[in-house]
Amino acid sequence: MSVSGVIARQFDRATLIAFAxxxxxxxxxxxxxxxxxxxxxxxxxLHTASFxxxxxxxxxxxxxxxxxxxxxxxxxGVGGMMATGATGFLGPEWGVxxxxxFGVLCGALIGTVNGLGVAYLRAPAMIFTLGMNAVAQGLxxxxxxxxxxxxxxxxxxxxxxxxxxxxxxxxxLLIWIILGAAIVFMLNRSVLGRRIYxxxxxxxxxxxxxxxxxxxxLACFIFSGACAAxxxxxxxxxxxxxxxxxxxxxxxxxxxxIILGGTNVLGGRGKYVGTVAGVILITILxxxxxxxxxxxxxxxxxxxxxADTFRxxxxxxxxxxxxxxxxxxxxxR
Amino acid sequence: xxxxxxxxxxxxxxxxxxxxGRLSAAQRGILIAMLIFASMFIVYGWKQAAGLTPNMINTxxxxxxxxxxxxxxxxxxxxxxxxxxxxxxxxxxANCLASTIVVDGPIATTFGIFGVLLLGLAxxxxxxxxxxxxxxxxxxxxxxxxxxxxGIALAVRPQPGGSVNxxxxxxxxxxxxxxxxxxxxxxxxxxxIWIPYRRSVLGRAAFxxxSSEQxxxxxxxxxxxxxMLAYTLSGLLASIGGILLTALxxxxxxxxxxxxxxTLNSIGAVVIGGTSLFGGVGSAVGSIFGxxxxxxxxxxxxxxxxxxxxxxxxxxVVLLVAVSxxxxxxxxxxxxxxxxx
Numbered sequence: 004m005s006v007s008g009v010i011a012r013q014f015d016r017a018t019l020i021a022f023a024x025x026x027x028x029x030x031x032x033x034x035x036x037x038x039x040x041x042x043x044x045x046x047x048x049l050h051t052a053s054f055x056x057x058x059x060x061x062x063x064x065x066x067x068x069x070x071x072x073x074x075x076x077x078x079x080g081v082g083g084m085m086a087t088g089a090t091g092f093l094g095p096e097w098g099v100x101x102x103x104x105f106g107v108l109c110g111a112l113i114g115t116v117n118g119l120g121v122a123y124l125r126a127p128a129m130i131f132t133l134g135m136n137a138v139a140q141g142l143x144x145x146x147x148x149x150x151x152x153x154x155x156x157x158x159x160x161x162x163x164x165x166x167x168x169x170x171x172x173x174x175x176l177l178i179w180i181i182l183g184a185a186i187v188f189m190l191n192r193s194v195l196g197r198r199i200y201x202x203x204x205x206x207x208x209x210x211x212x213x214x215x216x217x218x219x220x221l222a223c224f225i226f227s228g229a230c231a232a233x234x235x236x237x238x239x240x241x242x243x244x245x246x247x248x249x250x251x252x253x254x255x256x257x258x259x260x261i262i263l264g265g266t267n268v269l270g271g272r273g274k275y276v277g278t279v280a281g282v283i284l285i286t287i288l289x290x291x292x293x294x295x296x297x298x299x300x301x302x303x304x305x306x307x308x309x310a311d312t313f314r315x316x317x318x319x320x321x322x323x324x325x326x327x328x329x330x331x332x333x334x335x336r
Numbered sequence: 337x338x339x340x341x342x343x344x345x346x347x348x349x350x351x352x353x354x355x356x357g358r359l360s361a362a363q364r365g366i367l368i369a370m371l372i373f374a375s376m377f378i379v380y381g382w383k384q385a386a387g388l389t390p391n392m393i394n395t396x397x398x399x400x401x402x403x404x405x406x407x408x409x410x411x412x413x414x415x416x417x418x419x420x421x422x423x424x425x426x427x428x429x430a431n432c433l434a435s436t437i438v439v440d441g442p443i444a445t446t447f448g449i450f451g452v453l454l455l456g457l458a459x460x461x462x463x464x465x466x467x468x469x470x471x472x473x474x475x476x477x478x479x480x481x482x483x484x485x486x487g488i489a490l491a492v493r494p495q496p497g498g499s500v501n502x503x504x505x506x507x508x509x510x511x512x513x514x515x516x517x518x519x520x521x522x523x524x525x526x527x528x529i530w531i532p533y534r535r536s537v538l539g540r541a542a543f544x545x546x547s548s549e550q551x552x553x554x555x556x557x558x559x560x561x562x563x564m565l566a567y568t569l570s571g572l573l574a575s576i577g578g579i580l581l582t583a584l585x586x587x588x589x590x591x592x593x594x595x596x597x598x599t600l601n602s603i604g605a606v607v608i609g610g611t612s613l614f615g616g617v618g619s620a621v622g623s624i625f626g627x628x629x630x631x632x633x634x635x636x637x638x639x640x641x642x643x644x645x646x647x648x649x650x651x652x653v654v655l656l657v658a659v660s661x662x663x664x665x666x667x668x669x670x671x672x673x674x675x676x677x
Contacts, residue, residue: 071475120656124663127613129419129475133600134655141649148645251592255479268473309494315487322480323466331471 014276017265017329021280024325028287035295046173052286053179054234054241055256056279060182061114061230063261063278064223067190069203069270070121070128072224075231075257077139078110079250082235084143085109087154087245102157103236110232111225113139118224122217143247156240164240175237182230187275199223203270259322260285265329292317362619365610369625372608376632383639394516396635398509398584401518404627405577406598407605408525408620412533412566412573414606417546417615418467418474420567422482423574424599426459428590429489430578435498435588438579445501452575459485460571464564482595489590496589498582505583518580522624525576530620533569538562546615604655605630630654 032039058075065072086106090098093105113135120131156164166174190196198219201209209216234253239245264281266273298310377396384392406423413420430452438448459481466477508517533539541562544552553559577598582588602623603613609626611618633654634647642650 120660120663124660126659126663130603130607130613130655130659133603134652134659137600137648137652137655139652141646141652144645144648145643148643255483258476258479262473262476268476307494308491312487312491315483315490319480319482319484319487322483323470323472323477326472326476326480327466327470332473 015265015274017263018274018277018280020325020329021263021265021277021284025280025284025287028284028291032287032291032294039294046171046176048286048290049176049283050173051290052282053173053175054237055253055260055286056179056282057175057182057237058231058234058253059257059260059278059282060179060186060275061227062257063266063273063275064186064199065128065227066258066261066266066268067199067203067270067273068220068223069206070220070224071258071268072114072117072132072227072231073129073254074113074117074132074136074139075227076248076250076254077136077143078113078228078231079235079238079253080143080245080247081113081139082106082110082232083239083245083249084146084154084235084247085232086160086236087156087239088146099157099159102160103163106236106239107229107232110235111229113232114225114228115221117228118221121224122220147247154244154246156243156245160236160240161243162240164237175241178233178237183275183279190275195219195222200271203267203272205271255318256285256289259318263322263325288318288321289314362610362617362622365617366619366622366625369609369622369629373625373628373632376629376636380632380635380639383636390511390514393514394509394511394518396631397511397516398518398580400628400631401516401522402577402580402584403598403601403605403631404522404624405525405573405580407602407609407623407627408530409570409573409577410599410602410606411609411611411618411620411623412542412570413474414611414613415546415615415618416542416563416566417549418563418566419478419603419613420463420570421475421478421599422459422463422485423570423602424595424597425482425485425489426456426571426574427578427581427598428595429459429485429492430456430575431581431585432489432493432498432588432590434579434582435500436492438500438504438582439498440501442501445504448501449504449579452579453572456571456573456575456578457568458571459575460568461564463571464567467567468560468563482599486590486592486595493588493590496587496591498588500582500586502586505586508580508583521576521580525573526621526624529569529573533565534619538565542566543616546612546617548616601627601630601651604651604658607655608658 029039038044058079062072062075083106085092086102089102089105092098093101098105117128117132117135120126120135121128124131163174163178168174168177172180190199198209198214198216201212201214202216202219206216209219231250235245235250238249242249260281261273261278262268262281263284264273264277264279266277292314293310296310297313298308301308380396406427409423409426410420433455434448434452437451438445463474463478463481466472466481467474470477508521510517538558538561541552541557541559542565544555544557545559545562549559605626606618606623607613607626608629609619609622609624611622630651633650634644637644637647637650
């Protein structure tokens with residue numbers, strides 16, 4: 004197949020609708036505030052989006068398998084807090100050098116437990132990862148409660164989150180691009196990618212074809228944990244410190260971005276480009292709501308409604324509305 | 337007694353010794369949850385220096401009943417092989433609204449209670465409409481509606497506060513003859529909502545849908561109406577929980593952490609109570625005991641002098657152990673192919 008065919012195949016209907024929505028949102032934004040279309044603003048949005056993009060990359064693979072990872076909020080927390088607190092475990096010298104890999108490794112460990120539970124114990128992924136989320140939370144609370152750990156980001160973490168290795172492209176965006184390219188290649192051109200889609204469609208058949216499907220599931224959960232922890236590391240560098248609930252605002256946007264990008268929640272279908280579209284869409288939407296500030300119009304009418312209300316309600320309504328357009332399931336027949 | 341009934345009597349008496357084996361899966365689940373709760377509560381009472389005073393039992397019952405109501409709300413969709421991640425948000429929304437309208441005199445209070453219950457029904461019905469007629473996945477649909485409900489809760493009560501009819505709140509949370517009224521409330525919900533639902537056509541249909549939606553459809557079962565009812569009742573139960581929370585705290589607060597905690601713990605309680613997350617098997621009664629088990633974990637930490645901030649860790653471990661125990665069937669499966677769906 005030609006190269007253009009391969010690229011065209013990545014854009015399914017959901018992806019195109021999501022990208023169209025991004026453009027419409029930007030145009031509406033530009034009418035209110037012309038600076039919306041400036042390259043500076045767009046790069047800044049992509050910079051913010053890359054945090055969501057990295058965590059969504061991992062969770063997408065898990066959703067493609069037909070499972071779900073609800074442990075991401077506190078895996079993000081673990082990634083950030085372990086990276087900043089690495090000196091407490093590895094000593095002052097190694098703790099600074101190995102802070103980033105240590106944080107990612109801790110996230111991968113959580114992913115490993117998730118994967119073992121789901122793949123080998125056959126526990127329902129939803130409840131098992133929810134339980135792991137609580138365990139990770141408990142461990143982190145213990146970590147901060149027992150002895151005051153280091154919560155400052157290292158120089159390297161700050162550089163990773165806000166620096167520009169290539170001029171004009173923020174480092175997190177660069178990381179997201181590299182990660183995304185690797186995933187697109189893996190999903191389309193490697194045996195593992197084929198197996199991920201196949202397991203999501205029917206695990207039984209894949210098992211009968213002589214594939215140890217449990218290893219595929221385990222690998223995806225480990226990857227998901229590592230990606231979430233990497234996001235935590237980047238967020239810690241971005242905010243210059245780590246804190247307990249740093250991952251809490253990421254669960255709903257992550258899942259929403261993946262589903263809006265056309266990935267089937269039941270697994271087996273979905274393109275990575277769709278996830279990219281979903282991530283950008285969610286980020287722009289959140290940014291629009293904080294720029295437009297609808298609560299001001301209501302305050303003029305004498306109704307005092309907190310800003311968060313609009314963020315939550317619009318968010319939920321947009322997700323449901325878009326899914327009603329293209330995310331509906333088949334009728335049972 | 338006629339002669340012909342004797343052999344059957346004999347058979348049943350022989351079977352009597354294996355009565356545990358003759359229980360349905362849901363009944364076994366209730367029994368296990370009950371035993372876990374009883375043993376945990378005995379340890380709790382035994383470790384308490386003051387022993388089990390009626391006051392303590394009342395406090396424990398109130399806390400447990402809160403989660404039990406939310407867990408029962410979670411049970412209904414789970415039986416249809418669905419899920420309701422918005423129970424926590426509905427619970428918080430009901431709490432915020434109740435702290436605003438369940439106030440003043442008896443008449444206003446009565447209308448207020450009906451208002452909150454109607455709100456719960458409406459939240460559940462919206463979930464049902466989106467899932468049944470919008471044909472969206474329950475997981476993502478209720479995740480999205482939970483954001484909407486929480487947003488509305490914030491609009492109702494931007495700052496924690498409010499009040500509640502004192503007589504009602506006091507009545508709902510005290511005991512008479514050492515029986516906490518919150519337990520009576522749970523009993524009333526079981527007798528007047530759960531049992532009639534379980535025996536109704538649509539309630540049975542919910543179980544059939546959970547076992548196999550395809551087969552249920554082929555048998556002419558009213559799938560859409562059964563699912564609608566399950567989600568709507570779920571909203572109602574969550575709003576009853578919200579009223580009880582208002583009675584306990586005398587105020588309302590729109591906190592995301594409360595909504596998340598109750599949603600998470602409700603799923604845990606449902607699983608411990610013997611309801612299958614794969615649908616078709618389960619009971620709201622089991623979820624009550626599951627909820628009390630989850631709550632007693634926290635109480636046990638206190639009597640064993642373990643730092644209460646570690647509670648999430650232990651709740652998480654209890655959850656993991658509960659699902660892993662459920663996974664022991666993997667070891668019993670003879671044909672390895674049956675492991676894979």
